[in-house]
Amino acid sequence: MMQPAITIAGTRVKPGQQTTISVPVARLYTHTEMAMPVHVVHGRREGPRLFVSGAIHGDEIIGTEIIRRLMKLKRLRSIRGTLLAVPVVNVYGFLQHSRYSPDRRDLNRFFPGSEKGSLTSQLAGTVMEEVIQGCTHGIDLHAGSNHRANLPQIRAAIDDPETLRLAKAFKVPVIINARLREGSLRHAAAELGIPTLLYEAGEALRFDEVAIRAGLRGVMSVMQALGMLTAKQSPASDIDPLIADTTSWVRAPISGILRMKVPLGGRVAKNSKIGEIADPFGDEEVEIRSPVSGIVIGRLNLPLVHRGDAVIHIAHLDRLKGIEPIIEEFREEITEDR
Numbered sequence: 001m002m003q004p005a006i007t008i009a010g011t012r013v014k015p016g017q018q019t020t021i022s023v024p025v026a027r028l029y030t031h032t033e034m035a036m037p038v039h040v041v042h043g044r045r046e047g048p049r050l051f052v053s054g055a056i057h058g059d060e061i062i063g064t065e066i067i068r069r070l071m072k073l074k075r076l077r078s079i080r081g082t083l084l085a086v087p088v089v090n091v092y093g094f095l096q097h098s099r100y101s102p103d104r105r106d107l108n109r110f111f112p113g114s115e116k117g118s119l120t121s122q123l124a125g126t127v128m129e130e131v132i133q134g135c136t137h138g139i140d141l142h143a144g145s146n147h148r149a150n151l152p153q154i155r156a157a158i159d160d161p162e163t164l165r166l167a168k169a170f171k172v173p174v175i176i177n178a179r180l181r182e183g184s185l186r187h188a189a190a191e192l193g194i195p196t197l198l199y200e201a202g203e204a205l206r207f208d209e210v211a212i213r214a215g216l217r218g219v220m221s222v223m224q225a226l227g228m229l230t231a232k233q234s235p236a237s238d239i240d241p242l243i244a245d246t247t248s249w250v251r252a253p254i255s256g257i258l259r260m261k262v263p264l265g266g267r268v269a270k271n272s273k274i275g276e277i278a279d280p281f282g283d284e285e286v287e288i289r290s291p292v293s294g295i296v297i298g299r300l301n302l303p304l305v306h307r308g309d310a311v312i313h314i315a316h317l318d319r320l321k322g323i324e325p326i327i328e329e330f331r332e333e334i335t336e337d338r
Contacts, residue, residue, distance in 0.1 A: 043079040151298065154176070170222055
């Protein structure tokens with residue numbers, strides 16, 4: 001059945017039409033006009049309405065590149081339902097290479113926003129009104145911050161069966177059962193009954209080819225699971241993702257030069273050595289040992305640390321034997337998948 005036209009920021013989009021709409025947001029103080037571009041692919045046939053958002057934190061550009069590649073795919077011409085893709089949500093932070101908005105607020109703590117609030121709150125309100133409302137599902141794309149890199153992973157409230165189904169369909173090695181944080185886009189979407197995945201991978205202000213390919217494949221796989229795209233004939237992934245209910249950051253016990261021994265995706269056993277910190281001007285050297293067993297899902301790339309800095313992020317897992325085969329298989333698939 002043919003679906004009706006939709007209207008975004010005053011622009012009417014007909015069934016079968018693909019366009020980019022510039023949604024107006026507050027000007028800069030230089031009188032420069034600002035807008036948040038939204039790619040719209042409105043299929044002829046009825047189906048889900050999926051939003052995919054990138055750069056809610058302005059320095060997390062992995063999602064921007066994933067959406068750029070997504071929009072180049074010819075397969076989108078035969079879409080069922082509607083795709084709303086926002087490559088850069090926080091256009092202000094993106095311009096300044098900054099995680100935050102000009103008012104030094106974290107946009108992902110101000111949803112659903114308010115038209116009478118701060119600049120950040122108003123931007124959140126615009127996103128909710130023009131993009132999120134009316135959607136049936138969502139994917140929010142993120143990256144590690146502050147010199148930290150993340151293993152490709154999905155964070156989602158998997159107590160909801162539909163969210164769990166889509167999290168598994170994303171085909172990354174780890175799913176974190178993450179609670180909904182008030183003020184986040186994911187929480188605001190959940191309040192509207194919209195199952196939403198949060199994809200974490202790579203590092204801020206850097207492109208990581210594995211993270212980009214995994215994110216693009218994941219978005220396409222979710223669209224197939226939703227019936228928005230016809231599944232390809234290639235064999236499905238056999239990856240059975242690891243699911244963790246708890247994660248922990250290990251912090252530096254002293255200040256100094258960090259040497260990490262475990263890579264992203266590495267297996268760690270409780271009390272095993274994961275790195276060491278040495279005083280660059282003295283003889284002091286302290287080992288870092290893991291307080292739990294699990295898999296490394298995030299780590300600090302900068303070797304200069306102060307005492308208390310978060311240096312490695314571990315998802316708690318008892319199923320240690322299965323970690324290395326899953327990570328190896330995932331990397332092989334991403335390398336082969338073009």
